Amino acid sequence: MIELDPAAFRCSRLAAELADEWVEYVEVTQITAGPAAAYQRAITRFCTRVDAELEHRGAAESLGLADPRTVRLLTKWERGLAGTYPAGSTWPAYLATSLRALLVRRDDHPERPMDPALARTARGPLLVAWGEKAEHDEFSRKDKQTLVRASWTAVNELERRLAEGWRLAEKGRHPGTGSWLHLPDLLWGLAHGEVTPTDMRLNLPSASDWPDDLRKRVMRPDGRITVHTAKQKLVRHLLAHLYPTTLDLHAFRVLLMDATGHTSEEVTGFGAKDVEFFPKGVRLTLVKRRAGRVRHRAFRDGAITQQPVEEASAAHEITDRPRREASVIVRRLLDVTAKVREQLPEVDDTLFVRAAMLPNEILLFDRWNFASPTSSFAAWLEIRDITVSGTPHIARLRKSTKVEKAIVARGRLSVAADDHLEETFAGHYAQGTTLRVISGEVITAAQDHWFRQAVEGPTVIAAEAKDAADRVGLQALGLQPDEAEGIIGGQLDMGLSHCRDPRQSPFSPPGELCAVAPLRCLECRNAWILPSNLPQLLLFKEHLERLKQRLPPIAFSVQWGQSWTNLLAVLADRLPEELDLARRHIEEGREGLHLPLNAHTEFEQ
Numbered sequence: 090m091i092e093l094d095p096a097a098f099r100c101s102r103l104a105a106e107l108a109d110e111w112v113e114y115v116e117v118t119q120i121t122a123g124p125a126a127a128y129q130r131a132i133t134r135f136c137t138r139v140d141a142e143l144e145h146r147g148a149a150e151s152l153g154l155a156d157p158r159t160v161r162l163l164t165k166w167e168r169g170l171a172g173t174y175p176a177g178s179t180w181p182a183y184l185a186t187s188l189r190a191l192l193v194r195r196d197d198h199p200e201r202p203m204d205p206a207l208a209r210t211a212r213g214p215l216l217v218a219w220g221e222k223a224e225h226d227e228f229s230r231k232d233k234q235t236l237v238r239a240s241w242t243a244v245n246e247l248e249r250r251l252a253e254g255w256r257l258a259e260k261g262r263h264p265g266t267g268s269w270l271h272l273p274d275l276l277w278g279l280a281h282g283e284v285t286p287t288d289m290r291l292n293l294p295s296a297s298d299w300p301d302d303l304r305k306r307v308m309r310p311d312g313r314i315t316v317h318t319a320k321q322k323l324v325r326h327l328l329a330h331l332y333p334t335t336l337d338l339h340a341f342r343v344l345l346m347d348a349t350g351h352t353s354e355e356v357t358g359f360g361a362k363d364v365e366f367f368p369k370g371v372r373l374t375l376v377k378r379r380a381g382r383v384r385h386r387a388f389r390d391g392a393i394t395q396q397p398v399e400e401a402s403a404a405h406e407i408t409d410r411p412r413r414e415a416s417v418i419v420r421r422l423l424d425v426t427a428k429v430r431e432q433l434p435e436v437d438d439t440l441f442v443r444a445a446m447l448p449n450e451i452l453l454f455d456r457w458n459f460a461s462p463t464s465s466f467a468a469w470l471e472i473r474d475i476t477v478s479g480t481p482h483i484a485r486l487r488k489s490t491k492v493e494k495a496i497v498a499r500g501r502l503s504v505a506a507d508d509h510l511e512e513t514f515a516g517h518y519a520q521g522t523t524l525r526v527i528s529g530e531v532i533t534a535a536q537d538h539w540f541r542q543a544v545e546g547p548t549v550i551a552a553e554a555k556d557a558a559d560r561v562g563l564q565a566l567g568l569q570p571d572e573a574e575g576i577i578g579g580q581l582d583m584g585l586s587h588c589r590d591p592r593q594s595p596f597s598p599p600g601e602l603c604a605v606a607p608l609r610c611l612e613c614r615n616a617w618i619l620p621s622n623l624p625q626l627l628l629f630k631e632h633l634e635r636l637k638q639r640l641p642p643i644a645f646s647v648q649w650g651q652s653w654t655n656l657l658a659v660l661a662d663r664l665p666e667e668l669d670l671a672r673r674h675i676e677e678g679r680e681g682l683h684l685p686l687n688a689h690t691e692f693e694q
Contacts, residue, residue, distance in 0.1 A: 093129050098136040099149035106154050107132045110191040120378065121354070122460050128191065131184040138166045154195060155202035160210050163188075167216040179220040186215065227488040232477040236486065237347055239473050240340035247337050247425055254330025255280070269293055272302055279324075279452075280331050286324045286450040293320055324446055332444035333425050338457050339469040341422045341441070346486050348415040349388060351375055353483050357457065360437045361430070364419055371416035388415035429454050547586050547616030549659055583607040584625050584683040586616035607684065611652040611659070618659060623671040628682035630656055 093111065095104035111132060115125045139162050143149040152158060170181035192211035195201050228236065254276055261267065261277030264284060268274055269292045278284025296304065296319035307322040308314055315322075328334070345356035355375040363374035370389035377384070422440050429442045432454040436442060441457035459465060467481040479485065581587045584607040594603035595613060603613075610616045618626070633653055637645050645653075660668070674680045 093132060098140055100136055100139045100143065100152050101150060102153045103139060103159070104132065104136045106195070107136070107188075107191055110195050114191060114194060118378065122458060126460075127183060128187045131188040132191075134170075134184060135163070135166050135188055138162070138169070153202070154192070154207060155204050157204050157206065159204055160207040163207065163210060164216055170217050174220075177220045181217045182215060182219040185217050189215075226479055226485065228477060228479075228485045230489075233347070233486065233489050235475060236343050236477070239475050240343040243337070243340035243473065244344070244421060244425075247333060247340070248421070250330055251333070251425060254327075258331065264292065270298075270300055270303065275323075275327055276330065279327055286321075286446050286452060289324055290320050290450065293323070296320070321446070328444050328446060328452070332429050332454075335443050335445065335457060335459060335461070335464040336469050336472060337425075338441050338443060339459070339466055341418065342483065343486060344418045345415065345422075346483070348413040348418055349373070349375075349386070350487075351386075352377065352487055354378065355384075357441045358439055360439050361423065362437055364423070364440075366416060366420075369416075371419050373415070373419070390414045390416055547611060547613065547618050547655070547659070549618045549662065583610050583616070584622075585629055586610045586613075586618045586622055588613075589615045589617060591615075609652065611655045620667065623663065623667060624674045624680035625683065626656060626659060627668070627671055628675065628680065629684075630660065632682060632684065 093104075093108045095101045095108050098104045111125075111128050114120075114128070139152065140149060142162055142165070143152065152162075167181075167185045170185060171178075174180050189211045192203070192207065196203050196208040196211065257273045258276035258280040259273075261271065261273030261275070264271070264274040264278050267277075269289075275284070275289065278288070293299075296307065296314050296316050299319075303323065304314060306326045307319045329337075342353060342357055345351075346353060349356060355377050358376050358378075359373055365372040367387075370387055372385060372387045375384045375386055376382075419440075426440055426442050429444055430436070430440075432444075433442055436456060439456055442454065443457055445453050445455070447453055462468065466483045470477065470481050581589070581591065583591075586607070588603070588606065588610070591603045591606065592600055594601075594605070594615065596605045596609055597603050606613075633649055633656070636649060637653075640648070671680075
């Protein structure tokens with residue numbers, strides 16, 4: 090954890106109380122180094138401002154969170170934050186919110202002294218406005234393919250490098266009995282913990298006396314060797330042949346984000362205990378602390394990998410195309426980090442662990458820390474000679490995956506926003522360039538859908554077309570002989586219309602009987618309306634008129650608007666004599682409305 094020394098401030102008591110809250114908060118929430126550093130930064134800036142305000146040392150030393158003066162200092166600090174950052178920066182509000190979170194946490198513990206006015210202010214509205222944060226655009230398809238291919242290349246190189254390092258280490262022995270200039274002996278000493286970086290610095294001669302196989306490992310691209318840093322470079326080089334480094338793990342993060350579609354926090358936050366392999370895939374437990382969500386997700390393999398993973402990883406290196414098999418990536422990550430995890434039995438919540446040598450020559454096995462500028466995602470891109478358009482930020486890869494999902498879902502947020510709220514998707518992912526480009530296509534498709542809904546409907550046989558109301562006439566209009574036979578014989582009579590094929594309904598899965606007949610027959614292209622259907626159509630019109638009086642206009646339009654429009658169009662084409670004859674049939678009791686029971690009861694309360 091980043092250190093915070095309260096004694097560095099004159100208001101040491103105030104700094105110590107805030108630091109205690111910060112340490113406890115980090116331990117409980119287990120937030121990563123980046124957010125944790127933001128809290129430390131807020132405490133540092135606030136205490137620095139308090140020191141400047143209270144120039145008298147005694148007044149500053151006696152100040153604490155229970156002191157009534159603190160609330161005035163807090164409000165003054167918050168109001169002045171915006172002036173210390175560029176216009177539009179989100180940092181002022183972020184720091185103010187971070188400090189307030191610690192104050193609220195302290196107020197939640199009654200046994201911890203705190204000024205009531207300070208507590209009310211901490212829970213009140215923020216005194217600094219949030220800046221504008223520009224949304225990251227997604228990686229282009231070309232850039233994403235480049236990242237995935239480069240990541241597989243990096244993974245293949247890492248596995249070859251580690252295999253070579255441990256193969257050489259098995260041939261070595263302790264440099265004290267062997268040689269400090271023999272590469273296998275140096276690797277053996279580091280691999281077995283018998284030799285420290287300090288031992289190497291003390292026992293290795295000057296780089297000018299090294300053999301060629303050691304010199305070439307610290308040689309610069311121009312062929313020169315920097316003597317005063319050669320020993321450190323050699324140790325780091327040897328460690329990289331035994332364990333994965335911080336930069337090596339970027340490739341696995343890229344591949345896992347691409348294969349799973351989940352965030353960087355989730356794909357780097359599961360350990361060996363959260364992995365369950367099954368014959369054709371893997372099940373992962375993914376934790377998203379910011380949203381407070383734990384997900385158990387299964388990722389099935391495609392048809393590419395049909396051979397055992399051990400044979401696949403040894404005999405086939407993936408360099409020609411992107412490969413999205415999460416189980417393959419996780420297995421290879423488990424393999425390359427196995428030696429590091431043996432040194433870190435207490436770390437079981439992540440597979441992203443690495444080895445590093447600190448500046449003080451201490452060999453460190455620890456969690457992955459990509460916050461350092463020399464180990465960032467941008468640094469990895471530079472080392473791999475990858476150029477991407479826009480900001481080199483890993484969050485853009487997540488956005489690319491979400492955009493692809495939205496494209497497959499044809500813009501339906503309910504499908505694309507499968508792991509967060511639809512509002513979150515609309516605010517953070519729906520603004521990508523790709524989605525803006527396809528938005529016209531989505532709108533056109535929607536318009537075309539509703540246009541077809543409006544113009545598609547039943548086929549109407551007029552009364553004067555007497556020759557069309559027999560088998561031969563119906564066949565001439567495009568019906569098959571069995572369809573015409575069923576209509577004439579009454580076997581396909583749905584009440585409001587006849588149906589050419591009830592098992593090919595646009596409202597039900599193919600092969601199943603239509604589930605909405607006869608209520609949606611007036612909206613169906615399979616419907617054929619004959620003169621004999623006119624009484625039922627008039628009765629259905631009365632039914633819809635009653636619903637129109639009982640339902641709100643919007644609800645009626647959504648549920649029955651198309652049927653009502655098509656019905657009026659059908660009746661408008663009928664002759665007055667036909668309508669009078671149909672009404673007489675109804676009045677004489679020879680016709681009754683044949684609708685399912687739910688059509689009469691669905692709106693009863």
